[in-house]
Amino acid sequence: MLNLPYGISDFYKIRTEGYHYIDRTSCIPLVEAAGMHLVFLRPRRFGKSLWLSTLENYYDVAKAPAFEQLFGDLAIGQNPTPRRNSYFILRWDFSLVSPQGEVEQISQALHAHMNTRIQAFAQTYQAWLNHPITILPENAIASFESLVAAVAGTPQRLYLLIDEYDNFANEVLMSRTRAGSDRYETLLYGEGLLKTVFKAVKGAGSGMGLDRVFTTGVAPIVLSDLSSGYNVAENITMLPDYTTLCGFTQDEVKTLWAQIAEHCGVSAAARDETLELMRTYYNGYRFDPRSSALIYNPTLTFYFLKAFQRDGSPPQNLLDTNLAMDRGKIAYIAALPNSAPVLAAALDEANPPVIDMLAQSFGVADVLDQAKDATFMVSLLYYFGVLTLDGYTEMVQLRFRVPNLVVRSLYAEQLRTRVLPAHEQQTASAAAQALFHRGELQPLCEFIETTYFRALDNRDYRWANELTVKMAFLTLLFNDRLYVVDSEPALERSYADLTLLVRPDLRSSALQDALLEFKYLPLSELRLSSEAAKTTPREELAALPLVQTRLAEATQKAEAYRAILQNVYGASLRLHTYAIVALGFDRLVWVKL
Incomplete structure (x- = not known):
């Protein structure tokens, strides 16, 4: 049986405990060449955190002794870049910071998370550091500056990984309350805490020891509000080279299924039927309108295959409950004024949603303003993974569609609940x-x-x-x-x-x-x-x-x-x-x- 890493985003665990891994390390040189401050967006549970973990294990100076074990048989192990195992790694995961409560409580939670990671950094790299890192419990920005100063006194440089940078904004967006709006404005406007964090990141990259930053998220909701404080970031989300950075291709799923079908003794006819069932329900995402490549959601793929290995048949519920919360994204759009034609178009294959261009960022005014047009709604549905690109129209407009039947079931459920x-x-x-x-x-x-x-x-x-x-x-x-x-x-x-x-x-x-x-x-x-x-x-x-x-x-x-x-x-x-x-x-x- 294949040891499938369902729900596991720890690259080290996958590689050292015998889990099946679909190699994405050939993308590492491309990411190196892309720039020093990168932003990459994909829907929830699409493999973003695993990619960050891959970067962490590849570049971490402390993981150098394990390089052959972790990467030796992978694409990057056959042709590593000079930067391998040459960085100190600091990783923040903003999905672990609760956005609930008053602004002061949110601020305390963010400071606590950043400081916890800085403290772990100090313990991991104490043998390399010539100066101690001062942790200030109420001021993680100062703690970060102390970390950068300590790094500057070494031959190494810092690689910062930020997961789910937009977690606060997504939660506020879904809440639709005045209190949530106030929290968002306080966090982002003026010298708000989140903006201050990214200003500090930008400053640390100006010859102070921070060399590279890779940031993941779901939607570009706060990018414009962060721009004055972090205007060095490059968004690589829709570039052709990164279409398959996260998610699985049809050929990869076919190969994976063939191994499981062989183990389970599935007949040739049943193999084709089951593969078609997976394609219908899990495939269909496109992140580059110029590409014909369709991508499977990796979490759903492993959910299905793990159930099949266990039971000898597909899971009864094809929608994994871990992704069912995406129904809230459709509910948010459905509650907006003038959303009916957008939702109707999403389910109409003959007349699908069409917009001139995808919104590249959403500022606080866009998020909180009551007047939201089709471009806003279609763009958000795309970033949330409940619409996907379907190419261009004859008028060179972007055309969208529902990616697969699992997502269609969320629309059906929302319409049923609404009526x-x-x-x-x-x-x-x-x-x-x-x-x-x-x-x-x-x-x-x-x-x-x-x-x-x-x-x-x-x-x-x-x-x-x-x-x-x-x-x-x-x-x-x-x-x-x-x-x-x-x-x-x-x-x-x-x-x-x-x-x-x-x-x-x-x-x-x-x-x-x-x-x-x-x-x-x-x-x-x-x-x-x-x-x-x-x-x-x-x-x-x-x-x-x-x-x-x-x-x-x-x-x-x-x-x-x-x-x-x-x-x-x-x-x-x-x-x-x-x-x-x-x-x-x-x-x-x-x-x-």
């Missing part, structure tokens, strides 16, 4: 089960008519169209524990509105597959009032000429998609196919093919 109270969600689940187990659509349609449509705010009617109806079904039917739920899956260069295909590991169950094709008719075109649409028998509505036309259109498309699916899946497919027409936001008419 329905908890007790109604239980009723919706029961209606969905009728389709899952018996292929019955009526309970779900009746729930959507009587509850879901009624729960939509009046402003949602501005965006009423076929997509709105499809989103209603998608949010109520999305269940990755049972299905590969795909909206607009490509079927021979054409598209079906919504398919629910039983997961490969559950094909032997009694679950039913489903294909749904939608059309939308405004009540104005039917010359019907809302009350008439609600009270007219469904059979009479279905007989109306316009409704018949839309049903025929949906039926024709659904039949074509069904033929393609049956050709692909053969006898294993238990497909129930429906053509559905929504009459405004009041009634649904459907036929089962």
Whole structure:
């Protein structure tokens, strides 16, 4: 069995305790050449901390005796740079600093964290230092300056690693409270503490002993507010050389899966199905619009493979609970004014979000101002990892999409929560089960008519169209524990509105597959009032000429998609196919093919 480093970001532990490591050390020379003060952004749990740990172990003068053990068989071990094992390493991790409480409490927590790391630095390098480091409990800036002075008296120089530099700002952003806004402004504005920290870092790099800094984070929220104090940083986030610095490629996952499948005795057909399941749910991130390379989330990949090694089957819940907190990022955007078209576009493959350029920094005014445009919202969703780049449009605008089905499930959950109270969600689940187990659509349609449509705010009617109806079904039917739920899956260069295909590991169950094709008719075109649409028998509505036309259109498309699916899946497919027409936001008419 492979010893998979799920949740482990300690390079030394991975290399000395037999964990599987996918080599990224070939990037070290590129990072050396890139500059002295670098900033690199990626979504949560994407391997940033492991990369910092890799740099720490490679450059640490105290780790020189372990170089061959740690790096000998890796790319950098075969061709090391002259700077290997030549630095003192200081590492700060701002995710460990609580942003809760008053500003004074946050300041104390930050001072305490920095001082703890400075104290550990003094103990690690005491044999190299000619002068002691003075630790001032209430002034970590002064402690840092003392450290830099001690380093300046040696032949070595300092490499500073800063993890999750934007942790404070992210927490404030999510809080949406006046108190949080005040804390953020105090920390960043004027001579605020965080700004002072980075001013000290900049000063230490001016011939005082600090040679290099590598900073990681999720979003460039505080970059503009730090700029006057730290205007020497270079953002390498979207440069082509660093596309695969964090995350796994398709070939790497395929090789890793082949080893596990061999150990677990998985058949050739099942290997392909399982690899496709992983690709559908975990792949799809793109961090350079010019590149065709798609990246897997590494934490989710190891989560899946570790479960498979243990149980001989995929995990029942494909969304790792350690990443489920990302739902808060979508909730934040959903609560903003005018967010409805942005979220709708995120789930609309035919008309995805498009902006002129990605925001490179967000200042305090951007974060706290109530007026946030599409560029702000789409950029944040991208940095948080719930949208990804999909290349350029013909007008050379950036196009985005949801990266994979795990992230799509977060959108579906957010839309469901936004529209329905908890007790109604239980009723919706029961209606969905009728389709899952018996292929019955009526309970779900009746729930959507009587509850879901009624729960939509009046402003949602501005965006009423076929997509709105499809989103209603998608949010109520999305269940990755049972299905590969795909909206607009490509079927021979054409598209079906919504398919629910039983997961490969559950094909032997009694679950039913489903294909749904939608059309939308405004009540104005039917010359019907809302009350008439609600009270007219469904059979009479279905007989109306316009409704018949839309049903025929949906039926024709659904039949074509069904033929393609049956050709692909053969006898294993238990497909129930429906053509559905929504009459405004009041009634649904459907036929089962």
